[in-house]
Amino acid sequence: MRPRRPHNLLDSPDSRPRPYPNIPLDAFAFPAFDLVPTADYTAEVISGGLPLPGPCGMVLAARGCTYGCTFCHLPFGTRMRNQPLDRVLAEIGAQQAAGLEFVFFLDYVFGINRTFYGELCERLRGRGLGWVGQTRAEIVLKSDVSQWARAGCQGMWLGAESPAIAGTGVRKRVSEEQISQAVIKLRDAGIVPFAFVLMGLPDDEACVSGRLVDWAAGLPAWFGINQLYLRPGTTLYDQLAPAHNGGRTPTTWREVQEVTRHYRATYPADLDAQQQRLTELPNYLGNAIVPAAG
Numbered sequence: 001m002r003p004r005r006p007h008n009l010l011d012s013p014d015s016r017p018r019p020y021p022n023i024p025l026d027a028f029a030f031p032a033f034d035l036v037p038t039a040d041y042t043a044e045v046i047s048g049g050l051p052l053p054g055p056c057g058m059v060l061a062a063r064g065c066t067y068g069c070t071f072c073h074l075p076f077g078t079r080m081r082n083q084p085l086d087r088v089l090a091e092i093g094a095q096q097a098a099g100l101e102f103v104f105f106l107d108y109v110f111g112i113n114r115t116f117y118g119e120l121c122e123r124l125r126g127r128g129l130g131w132v133g134q135t136r137a138e139i140v141l142k143s144d145v146s147q148w149a150r151a152g153c154q155g156m157w158l159g160a161e162s163p164a165i166a167g168t169g170v171r172k173r174v175s176e177e178q179i180s181q182a183v184i185k186l187r188d189a190g191i192v193p194f195a196f197v198l199m200g201l202p203d204d205e206a207c208v209s210g211r212l213v214d215w216a217a218g219l220p221a222w223f224g225i226n227q228l229y230l231r232p233g234t235t236l237y238d239q240l241a242p243a244h245n246g247g248r249t250p251t252t253w254r255e256v257q258e259v260t261r262h263y264r265a266t267y268p269a270d271l272d273a274q275q276q277r278l279t280e281l282p283n284y285l286g287n288a289i290v291p292a293a294g
Ligand code: SF4
Pocket: 065, 066, 067, 068, 069, 072, 073, 074, 108, 109, 136, 159, 172
């Protein structure tokens, strides 16, 4: 029998209160971009084929993700909602009118719906907009990335995480070969590839052995790093938190924080030392975007 837990808002979708119907996305208030000092908000933009800090807007064409990687926080479960394309284009137009030439597509998996994103890319052509997005390796391999490039895509992040991610039991079955092919496919299309690296996944052979560093060094891509944080609301947290909190589910934020501290401290590799080695690599993104001294 399924163990009973105290009722809370993160219980199964059927037990959630449903006081309000879904609001049509095009009925949301339109952001007043003209009131925002857009030039003050920066992110990595691409200039001359290199990532540099620069003014960057943000747009979300579709929210949610249908994959269910257990370390990922998906507040809407594995459901997705696409914004009407007219609304997406209007938000981009308003940001361009406010002086921005570059935006970041915050969509979790750009290209996941080929029809929706294909139409979006066709409508982005010729607008003079540069953009960076984020996606998964298999989506890159299935997509016409030259269409993305023609639509202004200049950089694309891959949730690569680790060359051994498929064997870590976090429900992200992407092979090392797929990551490598996706990076090359993007690069060949003129899109700067970026890889998210996630250190400290459970039973990650590459992280435990230190192979992760050599793999990252050999990627023809820029990469950014995070150490795994066990976040309440994720399946991985439910699986691992009690073991790192004296056998009990945490009940305070201090205990939540302690779970991750204890997890990292007992991980069978020195994550801080490995992170230090990663940050010394020339393709670590932090080494690309630090403004030159003098
Ligand atoms: S890590 Fe990426 S692919 Fe996996 S569930 Fe989260 S957003 Fe989706």
